[in-house]
Amino acid sequence: MPEILKEYDLRGVQGAEIFRDLTPGLKLLLDDGAIGSIVINPADGCYIVLDFTDSPAEAGRSGEEEIVYFEEVVGVVA
Amino acid sequence: MDLSVRTSKGDKFLRSFIDSEKGTVNRELYINQDVFEQEMEQIYRRCWLFLGHESQLRNPGDFFVSRMGTEEVLVVRDRKDQKIRAFLNSCRHRGEKVCRYDQGNSLIFTCPFHAWTYDTSGRLVGAAGQNSPQGYAGDLKKEDWGLTEVAQFTNYYGTLWATWDKDAPSFEDYLGPFAESVRYMCEGSDGVDNGLEVFTPFQKWRVPTNWKVPAFTSSRDPEHGAMTHRSVNAAAIGPMRELQGGDRSRKRQLIENITYVCGDHNLGHGGAWTKYLAPGIAEYVDGWYEDGVDDYFREMHVKKMEKYKDRIVPPQGHDAGHFCVFPNFIMDAWRWRIWHPHEVGVVERWSLFGVDKDAPKHVKDAVRHYVMRYNGPSGATESDDMENWNYVYPASRGAVAREWDYNFANGLGHGFQEDGAPGALVFNGNRSEEAHRARFSRWLAFMEAESWDDLYPIKSDANHRLW
Numbered sequence A: 001m002p003e004i005l006k007e008y009d010l011r012g013v014q015g016a017e018i019f020r021d022l023t024p025g026l027k028l029l030l031d032d033g034a035i036g037s038i039v040i041n042p043a044d045g046c047y048i049v050l051d052f053t054d055s056p057a058e059a060g061r062s063g064e065e066e067i068v069y070f071e072e073v074v075g076v077v078a
Numbered sequence B: 001m002d003l004s005v006r007t008s009k010g011d012k013f014l015r016s017f018i019d020s021e022k023g024t025v026n027r028e029l030y031i032n033q034d035v036f037e038q039e040m041e042q043i044y045r046r047c048w049l050f051l052g053h054e055s056q057l058r059n060p061g062d063f064f065v066s067r068m069g070t071e072e073v074l075v076v077r078d079r080k081d082q083k084i085r086a087f088l089n090s091c092r093h094r095g096e097k098v099c100r101y102d103q104g105n106s107l108i109f110t111c112p113f114h115a116w117t118y119d120t121s122g123r124l125v126g127a128a129g130q131n132s133p134q135g136y137a138g139d140l141k142k143e144d145w146g147l148t149e150v151a152q153f154t155n156y157y158g159t160l161w162a163t164w165d166k167d168a169p170s171f172e173d174y175l176g177p178f179a180e181s182v183r184y185m186c187e188g189s190d191g192v193d194n195g196l197e198v199f200t201p202f203q204k205w206r207v208p209t210n211w212k213v214p215a216f217t218s219s220r221d222p223e224h225g226a227m228t229h230r231s232v233n234a235a236a237i238g239p240m241r242e243l244q245g246g247d248r249s250r251k252r253q254l255i256e257n258i259t260y261v262c263g264d265h266n267l268g269h270g271g272a273w274t275k276y277l278a279p280g281i282a283e284y285v286d287g288w289y290e291d292g293v294d295d296y297f298r299e300m301h302v303k304k305m306e307k308y309k310d311r312i313v314p315p316q317g318h319d320a321g322h323f324c325v326f327p328n329f330i331m332d333a334w335r336w337r338i339w340h341p342h343e344v345g346v347v348e349r350w351s352l353f354g355v356d357k358d359a360p361k362h363v364k365d366a367v368r369h370y371v372m373r374y375n376g377p378s379g380a381t382e383s384d385d386m387e388n389w390n391y392v393y394p395a396s397r398g399a400v401a402r403e404w405d406y407n408f409a410n411g412l413g414h415g416f417q418e419d420g421a422p423g424a425l426v427f428n429g430n431r432s433e434e435a436h437r438a439r440f441s442r443w444l445a446f447m448e449a450e451s452w453d454d455l456y457p458i459k460s461d462a463n464h465r466l467w
């Protein structure tokens, strides 16, 4: 299990703002175990575009990019 | 199909409101809720409607919200294939307005209600709980729940149009003899096709009147100009610069021509129609107050003169005035006016102004300032028009007022068709109301038609001319 970075508390009271400000390149762990890196953050606090191609083993997801809802994101990982 | 509508005096056939012998239209057609609902169904669901201009969508992800009748559409350039598409701005989940901004750039469109999310090609790409075992548990078939796309869409020399009806004819067929004029009005001042961009954001405002008051009868309404705009023309700040048409009119007269008002009773389009009798374009006439602007346009004009030196320009070309593309778009060489119905007594007006996309800044600024002086709620000329449009509706809808007919008889009985000309293109004197009558011929045809099968140009032997 990759280590979840404490400085990004996505489930706390400031979670929406922290999520809104996540920068491209950070890696996110999803609730199904997949890890993807942020391609674009539209900064709406709800959705984020991830690239799963660099972690195909965990992902089981296809396509170059996928739009992910914040509820599915567990945290930012190293 | 004989359509009837509910009135305070019982049900009446639509046809009974138009008296083609006397040249009258009953006011009920402008104030009746039942008529309005049927117009949205029979006309706005079927016609090609103007959405905007491609210069509003330069980059992938650029979008704007437009209207088709009472409904909003989201017009967006896809991030991936860069194509422009138009969708109903209504979430497939429970109907919330998906995009609540007038324009912008976006990666995705997230519905603010339950977070259904669509990409820039209209596909549903996410929904709250889509993977949750407590929610959809992966059962939501996203491919079935994309945004509702228009049935047909076209980019016509930079102008964007759509229809909800898959059986509507091609846009060019829909325009008929007016197609070349639409193309001409999208040229840059050097005569190059699709040479314009529009100023954004543009003016939008609502007028408390029925949409047909301005949309059907402000093009061409020559008799209103002399009266309504007398004061602004006297002040010489309108496009005429002086009374009697000024330089603009004199320029047109340099090429031999006959001016008409014309209406196509089968298609509904019509307005000013100048028949040029010789090829070419007249010399440029200076008209700008600002330094360097005439220099720019004079240089461009030389190129355009070269292009047209052996060609007769289209009938609405050459500053020859405006015309209506049925049902609600009025086109002019330098301004495009669209009338969006909201309710039976409320219409929203958008004014788009074109300028050469490659013009230098001082030219664009001068054109923009001119547009603001002249048009819109703050402009000196159109505020005159708005007083009329505002007061027509309340003065027509009372229990007494609604019983009377409007008079559309100016020039009735004097129209003529050219030998062998197709369809029902009728020419009449340049102070007549022929274009208004053509609008109502087409209006009734749409209101009574079961489908596009009943409507020209699908049916080439049709003749919808009422009067």
Ligand code: FES
Binding pocket: B091, B092, B093, B094, B095, B096, B111, B112, B113, B114, B115, B116
């Ligand atoms: S109405 Fe749009 S997500 Fe529910």
Ligand SMILES: [Fe+2]
Binding pocket: B224, B225, B228, B229, B385
């Ligand atoms: Fe006017």
